[in-house]
Amino acid sequence: MAHDAQVVARPGRGPAVPVAARDRERLTRHARQAAQRARRLRTAVLASITVDLPPGADPLAIVAAGREPGEPWTVYEQRDRDGRSICGLGAVVALEASGPGRFRELAVRWAALAAEAVADLGGGVEGEGPVALGGFAFTDDGPTTHAWEGFSAASLHVPRLALAARGGRVRATISALVAPDDDPRAAAERALARVDRLGAATPLPMLDPDPVRRARPASALPPAHYEEAVARAVERIRAGRMEKIVLAREVLVRGSTGWRPPEAAAALGVMREAYDGCCVLAVGRGPRTFLAATPELLVRREGHRLATLALAGTTRRSSDPAVESHLAETLLRSTKDREEHAIVVRRILRRLERVALWSTAAPAPQVVQAASAQHLATPIRAQLAEPRSVIELAGLLHPTPAVGGFPEDVALPMIPALEGMDRGWYAGPVGWTDAAGDGELCVALRSALLEPEQVRCFAGVGVVADSDPAAELAETEIKLQALLPLLSG
Numbered sequence: 193m194a195h196d197a198q199v200v201a202r203p204g205r206g207p208a209v210p211v212a213a214r215d216r217e218r219l220t221r222h223a224r225q226a227a228q229r230a231r232r233l234r235t236a237v238l239a240s241i242t243v244d245l246p247p248g249a250d251p252l253a254i255v256a257a258g259r260e261p262g263e264p265w266t267v268y269e270q271r272d273r274d275g276r277s278i279c280g281l282g283a284v285v286a287l288e289a290s291g292p293g294r295f296r297e298l299a300v301r302w303a304a305l306a307a308e309a310v311a312d313l314g315g316g317v318e319g320e321g322p323v324a325l326g327g328f329a330f331t332d333d334g335p336t337t338h339a340w341e342g343f344s345a346a347s348l349h350v351p352r353l354a355l356a357a358r359g360g361r362v363r364a365t366i367s368a369l370v371a372p373d374d375d376p377r378a379a380a381e382r383a384l385a386r387v388d389r390l391g392a393a394t395p396l397p398m399l400d401p402d403p404v405r406r407a408r409p410a411s412a413l414p415p416a417h418y419e420e421a422v423a424r425a426v427e428r429i430r431a432g433r434m435e436k437i438v439l440a441r442e443v444l445v446r447g448s449t450g451w452r453p454p455e456a457a458a459a460l461g462v463m464r465e466a467y468d469g470c471c472v473l474a475v476g477r478g479p480r481t482f483l484a485a486t487p488e489l490l491v492r493r494e495g496h497r498l499a500t501l502a503l504a505g506t507t508r509r510s511s512d513p514a515v516e517s518h519l520a521e522t523l524l525r526s527t528k529d530r531e532e533h534a535i536v537v538r539r540i541l542r543r544l545e546r547v548a549l550w551s552t553a554a555p556a557p558q559v560v561q562a563a564s565a566q567h568l569a570t571p572i573r574a575q576l577a578e579p580r581s582v583i584e585l586a587g588l589l590h591p592t593p594a595v596g597g598f599p600e601d602v603a604l605p606m607i608p609a610l611e612g613m614d615r616g617w618y619a620g621p622v623g624w625t626d627a628a629g630d631g632e633l634c635v636a637l638r639s640a641l642l643e644p645e646q647v648r649c650f651a652g653v654g655v656v657a658d659s660d661p662a663a664e665l666a667e668t669e670i671k672l673q674a675l676l677p678l679l680s681g
């Protein structure tokens with residue numbers, strides 16, 4: 193799988209997304225039909241076509257090379273799951289919302305748009321056809337600081353060009369939005385012209401192997417502030433006010449004059465090669481890009497089937513296999529970590545009771561390796577009583593106590609004051625949904641925000657009655673090792 197990307201990364205091999213004459217005509221026909229529908233419904237209607245790309249084409253490389261300044265883009269990849277990748281470029285529709293109803297609002301608006309879309313029948317690659325890609329901030333009301341400009345509380349884009357890959361097959365969906373008084377031919381031509389501007393496929397950029405200017409990471413707040421926050425949280429837990437709260441910290445990466453953060457695409461190229469078992473994702477809005485290599489699946493829906501993962505309890509990794517498995521054994525035996533983990537499993541199962549005919553979790557957690565950390569993990573599956581959209585299901589589960597706390601009504605309001613930072617999209621759900629409401633969202637952990645002149649990295653830990661502030665600070669350092677070294681070179 194790891195070799196596929198390099199195959200297409202040969203320059204000068206023709207257009208990245210070739211569109212044959214008959215496909216162009218079909219998009220115009222779909223746009224004409226969409227215009228009729230739009231006039232009848234008095235609202236804009238989506239028109240799209242889906243075409244094959246040469247086998248092995250690399251969606252991430254195509255999107256990264258073709259992006260024009262400020263154009264929104266999304267990447268969602270898990271290479272070790274049969275080479276799955278879903279990427280989007282541009283936005284023909286931007287669905288945005290905020291407040292406690294944000295998940296449902298976007299689910300309803302997307303379902304209405306998708307139901308009327310004039311599109312090709314599916315060709316069998318998951319995520320092809322009309323899709324909405326994007327994500328959600330950690331809190332219902334969204335980011336509060338300038339750093340997250342462009343990232344709203346809830347944001348799903350229908351890309352101009354969506355690419356879906358699986359097992360070497362790659363499908364490209366080109367979309368136009370046709371308003372009641374639009375000229376359908378012009379709408380189709382605009383869409384095709386954008387895809388034609390992509391030019392030839394080019395390789396992913398490389399991280400500079402020997403940067404002249406280096407950057408230094410520095411905690412946004414003194415580490416002692418974090419330890420004090422953990423100590424205060426432990427007091428409240430021991431006083432019986434709550435069982436668990438997740439507290440995070442932020443590390444800023446800045447360099448001397450002239451230093452610029454590495455290119456997002458170069459970092460993503462390394463992340464997807466190096467981090468098996470993680471979902472590698474990126475959401476670009478304006479000049480900023482939010483990146484993650486996360487081990488935490490929030491929800492996957494395929495028809496009536498739902499999958500999620502309880503992930504909590506952490507130890508470090510080791511290059512010595514004997515030490516690595518010893519650390520895993522110790523984690524499995526740790527009462528503190530097992531309890532921290534059990535809180536997450538219980539809460540997920542309780543939430544699923546509202547929508548599932550049945551749900552099932554493994555009786556005991558297993559240990560999984562993810563980038564710089566090892567975690568306790570319990571896969572959970574459920575059968576839905578009725579097929580709620582994956583976006584609504586994400587709203588039902590988010591935030592789990594793996595990133596929030598328990599009980600929520602006590603823990604969640606304490607987080608901003610104890611942390612003293614704006615989480616933005618850190619620990620929020622990011623992913624995709626198709627026209628049927630199937631799709632997948634991960635929790636954006638091991639994440640960073642690339643700003644024009646600096647990088648912000650985030651890491652948090654679950655605090656319980658037995659937490660030790662120094663040990664929790666050390667655990668944030670383990671998690672930060674996933675992205676910090678890559679983004680500060």
Ligand SMILES: C=C(O[C@@H]1C=C(C(=O)O)C=C[C@H]1O)C(=O)O
Pocket residue numbers: 438440488503504505506567594595637638650651652653654655671
């Ligand atoms: C909060 C983070 O990770 C979460 C917290 C964990 C823990 O407390 O052990 C483990 C995995 C994640 O659910 C993070 O990576 O920032």
